[in-house]
Amino acid sequence: MQSELELLRQLVRIRTENPPGNDYREVATFIGEILTKAGYEVSYIEAAPRIVNVLAKLRGTRGYPTLLLNGHLDVVPAGEGWQHPPFEGVSDGDRVYGRGTADMKGAIASMIVAAQRIAQQPQAIAGDLLLAFTADEETGGLNGVKFLLDKQLIQADFAIVGEPTDFEVRPCQRGALWLEIEFRGRSAHGSLPHLGVNAVEMAAEAIAALRRTCPANLSHQLLGSPTLSINRIDGGTKVNVIPNRCRIEIDRRMLPEESASEVEAAIRSTIDQVKLPGSEYALTRMIHAEPFELVAGQLRIAEYCEKAYKQATGRETARTGELSFTDARLLVREGKIPTVIFGPGLDSVCHITDEYIAVNDVIAAAEVYYLLVHDVLG
Numbered sequence: 490m491q492s493e494l495e496l497l498r499q500l501v502r503i504r505t506e507n508p509p510g511n512d513y514r515e516v517a518t519f520i521g522e523i524l525t526k527a528g529y530e531v532s533y534i535e536a537a538p539r540i541v542n543v544l545a546k547l548r549g550t551r552g553y554p555t556l557l558l559n560g561h562l563d564v565v566p567a568g569e570g571w572q573h574p575p576f577e578g579v580s581d582g583d584r585v586y587g588r589g590t591a592d593m594k595g596a597i598a599s600m601i602v603a604a605q606r607i608a609q610q611p612q613a614i615a616g617d618l619l620l621a622f623t624a625d626e627e628t629g630g631l632n633g634v635k636f637l638l639d640k641q642l643i644q645a646d647f648a649i650v651g652e653p654t655d656f657e658v659r660p661c662q663r664g665a666l667w668l669e670i671e672f673r674g675r676s677a678h679g680s681l682p683h684l685g686v687n688a689v690e691m692a693a694e695a696i697a698a699l700r701r702t703c704p705a706n707l708s709h710q711l712l713g714s715p716t717l718s719i720n721r722i723d724g725g726t727k728v729n730v731i732p733n734r735c736r737i738e739i740d741r742r743m744l745p746e747e748s749a750s751e752v753e754a755a756i757r758s759t760i761d762q763v764k765l766p767g768s769e770y771a772l773t774r775m776i777h778a779e780p781f782e783l784v785a786g787q788l789r790i791a792e793y794c795e796k797a798y799k800q801a802t803g804r805e806t807a808r809t810g811e812l813s814f815t816d817a818r819l820l821v822r823e824g825k826i827p828t829v830i831f832g833p834g835l836d837s838v839c840h841i842t843d844e845y846i847a848v849n850d851v852i853a854a855a856e857v858y859y860l861l862v863h864d865v866l867g
């Protein structure tokens with residue numbers, strides 16, 4: 490059996506940058522072969538050409554309950570400016586550097602090691618262990634977890650998504666709605682602005698009004714407040730031409746009590762109120778990820794995580810909220826599976842240059858997941 494460190498290095502060396510997101514087969518096969526050898530029933534699910542997910546199942550003696558461990562195989566593109574090569578998995582002290590070390594091949598290495606150890610004594614588990622290593626998370630999860638749920642290939646009573654939380658247990662997550670709004674007016678000569686409808690000025694009015702649509706009074710114990718930021722703007726052609734077009738992009742983060750349709754309706758009605766006569770706009774959803782929060786009867790999986798962490802490390806962990814969006818929302822909302830986000834590594838190093846993870850955390854996570862699987866399925 491390979492060590493957590495060797496396994497992590499090998500995973501980092503298989504480049505699964507998304508976009509483009511078409512190199513999944515190699516990593517899926519690499520993991521699938523390890524788990525087949527360990528005694529798992531392995532299947533490869535191709536959601537679209539070259540977009541391969543891998544599922545592995547170990548049957549317990551009773552077949553109930555089922556625990557799912559999930560991680561995404563893709564990483565965001567490395568980009569420029571690294572001090573360490575992004576796809577070699579080089580070590581410096583306790584740290585391993587590379588794209589995807591924290592987000593989230595570290596957790597995948599931990600899950601594989603835990604799964605191999607569990608399979609050495611399969612009679613010790615009564616329930617089934619299901620592992621799903623999936624594609625496409627970084628671009629929305631449609632060909633990954635969503636596809637597997639739609640095909641009813643994932644059914645479980647509890648799930649862990651091993652995104653980096655530094656071992657905090659996260660039973661809730663904010664939602665995200667990314668919108669593009671294109672304002673259209675009428676161009677005119679810069680000396681005759683009254684003959685045109687200025688799309689840039691229209692956008693400016695809308696921006697000022699939209700900032701007030703984010704409810705300042707809402708707040709959640711673990712997730713804080715909703716946010717709205719306008720992060721792109723593009724319009725106009727020349728200093729002396731009244732612009733007929735301007736587009737903006739909005740990033741709205743939602744609390745569990747909000748829904749994308751209500752948020753979008755509020756944004757539309759705000760723009761309708763400030764719209765200049767003769768202007769039009771088109772609103773398009775770029776990304777839509779609903780928030781979630783486990784309710785009282787679903788929190789057992791959070792307790793299992795806290796207990797396993799204490800058992801493995803002797804320390805207590807905190808219960809916090811996930812501020813970005815992960816595939817856990819799909820498992821909870823569409824799969825109806827009580828899911829927490831719980832994994833090694835820091836979320837602050839994700840998607841940046843010189844991403845790293847501490848090897849000791851990857852080793853600790855393997856032990857935590859191992860104990861957790863025994864406790865849930867024992």
Ligand SMILES: [Zn+2]
Nearest residue numbers: 561592593652
């Ligand atoms: Zn991730």
